[in-house]
C-alpha cells in the first residue's frame with residue numbers, strides 16, 4: 123500500500139519530541155506539509171528545517187489565546203490532517219491530588235483538543251475532506267493508579283472522538299483515536315533495565331512500543347486508504363490491553 127499525502131497539510135501538536143516528533147516525521151515522509159507545533163519554538167523550528175516540507179509553530183495549546191492562534195494559523199493555511207498529540211501527566215495518588223494537577227491535565231489534554239479541533243474542523247467541513255486523529259492512551263481504557271486525572275482526560279478524548287465522528291462523518295471528515303501502551307521515550311529510557319523488563323513482561327509482544335509504532339498508525343489513519351474508518355480507537359499497545 124502506497125500512502126501518499128502530497129498536497130495535504132497536517133498540524134501536529136506536541137511535535138517537539140517523543141511521539142509527536144515521530145508523527146511529524148512520518149507524515150512529512152509521506153508527502154504532507156507538516157505544521158510542527160509545541161511550546162519549544164527552537165526545537166520545532168529545527169525539526170521543520172530538518173524535514174523540509176514543514177513549518178515550526180510556537181504554540182501553547184493550554185494558553186488562553188490558543189484558540190485565536192490556531193484560528194490565525196488555519197486562516198493562512200487550511201489544515202487537512204489534525205493530530206491532537208500534545209499531552210502532559212501530573213501523577214499523584216487520588217487522595218493527595220492537588221486541584222491544580224487535575225486542572226492542568228484536563229486543560230492540556232482535553233480542553234485544548236476542544237478549542238484546537240473546533241477551529242480546524244470548520245474548514246475541513248467546508249472542504250468535504252479531513253482527518254482528526256486524537257492521541258489517547260490505554261490508560262483511558264484500563265485505568266492506572268496515580269493517574270486519575272490523566273486517565274480521565276484520555277477516556278474523555280475517546281468520547282470526544284466518537285461523538286464528533288458521528289457529527290461530521292457526513293462531511294467526509296473522519297475522527298479516530300489512538301491508544302498507545304508503553305512507548306519507549308525519554309521517560310521510559312530513564313527507567314533501569316530491570317524496571318523496563320518487568321514492564322515488557324506484562325505486554326503480549328514482550329517489548330515496549332516505539333514512537334514509530336504509533337506514528338505508523340497515525341499515517342495510515344491520515345491516508346486516503348483509511349477513508350472508511352471513523353469513530354474508532356486503534357490500540358497500539360502490543361497487547362498490553364486487548
Ligand SMILES: NC(=O)c1ccc[n+]([C@@H]2O[C@H](COP(=O)([O-])OP(=O)(O)OC[C@H]3O[C@@H](n4cnc5c(N)ncnc54)[C@H](OP(=O)(O)O)[C@@H]3O)[C@@H](O)[C@H]2O)c1
Nearest residue numbers: 136138139140141160161162182183184208209259302305
Ligand atoms: N509515552 C507513552 O508511553 C505514551 C503512552 C500513551 C499515550 N501517550 C500520549 O502520547 C502523547 C505524546 O506523549 P510523549 O510520550 O511523546 O510525551 P512527551 O515526550 O512528554 O512530549 C509531549 C509533547 O507535548 C508538548 N506539549 C506539552 N504541553 C504542551 C502545551 N501546553 N502546548 C503545546 N505543546 C505541549 C511537548 O512540547 P513542549 O514542551 O515543547 O511544549 C511535547 O512535544 C501524549 O498525549 C501522551 O499522553 C504517551
